Amino acid sequence: MLDLLVTHATLPDGRTGMSIAVQNGRITEVAFGLEAPAHQTVDAQGQLLSPPFVDAHFHMDATLSYGLPRVNQSGTLLEGIALWGELKPDLTQEALVQRALAYCDWAVGKGLLAIRSHVDICDPRLLAVEALLEVKHQVAPYLDLQLVAFPQDGALRDPQAMQKLQRALDMGVDVVGGIPHFERTMADGALSVKLLCELAAERGLLVDMHCDESDDPMSRHIETLTYETQRLGLQGRVTGSHLTSMHSMDNYFVSKLLPLMAEAQIHVVSNPLINITLQGRGDTYPKRRGMTRVPEMLAHGLTVALGQDCVMDPWYSLGSGDMLEVASMGLHVAQMTSQAAMRQCFDAVTVNPAKILHLDGYGLEPGCWADFVLxxxxxxxxxxxxRATRLQVYRRGQLLAQTPAATASLHLPGRPAQTDWLLRKAG
Structure with a gap:
């Protein structure tokens, strides 16, 4: 007897009437109209069954700290960094853990079951590292948390950052991070990329760098990151996050850069909610929106994800862990409004970030983990x-969260008693 059988499901690839059989936490069969005895049977009633949402770029050490010690009045990236620097001395491990766990609760309720979080390693106490390693342990039964050693104050600008970064990796942090555009000079930025990629190659780790999060078209550290990826044989293991300067770069330079990125198998994470909020602050009109060139990257075969980045922290005052909100904003800013492009935006918060995180057993095929969202x-x-209601959220075939269907009662003459905003085709 099966542990769980989901019937009459629609899958993201368009297949309808599908059944998903689950045994021992894994999917054993995906077939049309499958009927079999099971301890639990769920009738999806034609609704969409998706693999869980994945966020490839987040800052869990800062989440839910909005207003501490004050609010970012200018709305800029640099004031946010300064604010975080003011807050760091007053951080406690208990507060960091509690805020992060509360956010993970939100995430699970939204069907978000895997997160890559950058964690600031520039505090000599490595307090945030200790806190998020504890959170990673606590949430492991229901959420995959991957941590990036992030030198927020600059790997070279902070004279002790490289030493602290290596300590964080020794403690169990998973990925090497960086922030080359925040170094003192372009040359130092390029050198930091080289040193950090060499460290990752030496340790056999993945790389994910905040790269060119700027309106400056001459911030071209992604070119260096691409070169070092090729030189060190890190193809498919390196991610460039943000890349907002590409929004302002010369088109000829980008036409050279994109094929090189594709050759190096660079992954990209764009963070539309935050990129369009922080970038272009120095512009009058027209105002640059700052989001990187997502459609062009996809056309070159790059794996592109859309990330949440921030929720209620020194950089962003909103957010709820809803990756469909992220996909919606990315769709609008990139003008990806064809049917195919909108589906690419859905992939950018599901299968693409799962690939970037190298998640094991992700998907809706036999042998994959039974992790999915109705x-x-x-x-x-x-x-x-x-931004569809998450009716049910499963991990390893076990129900983690459920939300009642969204409906509105109507009191209109000659009209139905309720609506649910779904567009049902005639016949």
Missing amino acids: LQAQDPVEAIRL
Whole structure:
């Protein structure tokens, strides 16, 4: 007897009437109209069953700290960094853990079951590292948390950063991070990329750098990151996050850069909610939005994810862990409004970030982990349009969260008694 059988599901690839059989935490069969005895049977009633959402770029050490010690009045990246520097001396491990756990609760409720979080290693106490390693241990039964050693104050600008970064890796942090555009000079930025990539190659680790998070078209550290990836044989293991300067770069330079990035198998994470909030602050009109060139990157075969980045912290005052909100904003800013492009935006918060994180057993195929989300939508585009209710969230075949279907009672003459905003096709 199966542990769980989901029937009458619609899958993201468009297949309908599908059944998913689960045994011992894994998917054993995916077939049309499968009927079999099971301890639990869930009728999806034609709704969308998706693999869980994945966030490839977040800052869990800062989350839910909005207003501490004060609010970012200018709304700029640099004031946010300064604010975080003011807050760091007053941080406690208990507060860091509690805020991070509260955010993980939000994430699970939104069907977000894997997060890559950058953690600041420039505090000599490595307090945030200790806190998030504890959080990683606590949430492991229900959420994959991957940590990046992030030298927020600059790997070279902070004279002790490289030593502290290596300590963080020794403690169990998973990925090597960087922030080359925040170094004192362009040359130091390029050198930091070289040193950090060499460290990752030596240790056999992945790389994820905040890269060119700037309006400056001459901030071109992604070119150096691409070169070092090729030189060190790190293809498929390196991610450039943000890349907002590409929004302002010369088109000829980008036409050379994109094929090189594709050759090096560079992954990209764009963070639309934060990129369009922080960038262009020095512009009058027209105002640059700052989000990197997502459609062009996808056209070159790059793996591109859309990340949340921040929720209620010194850089961003909003957010709820809803990756469909992230996909919706990315869709609008990039003008990705064809049916195919909107589905690419759904992939950018599911399968693409799962690839970037090198998640084991992710997907809706036999042999994959039985991790999935039942959405109140009939297809991925409708899910983005409605930011669809997560009706049920499963991990390893076990129910983690459920939300009642969204409906509105109506009191209109001659009209139905309720609506759910789904667009049902005639016949």
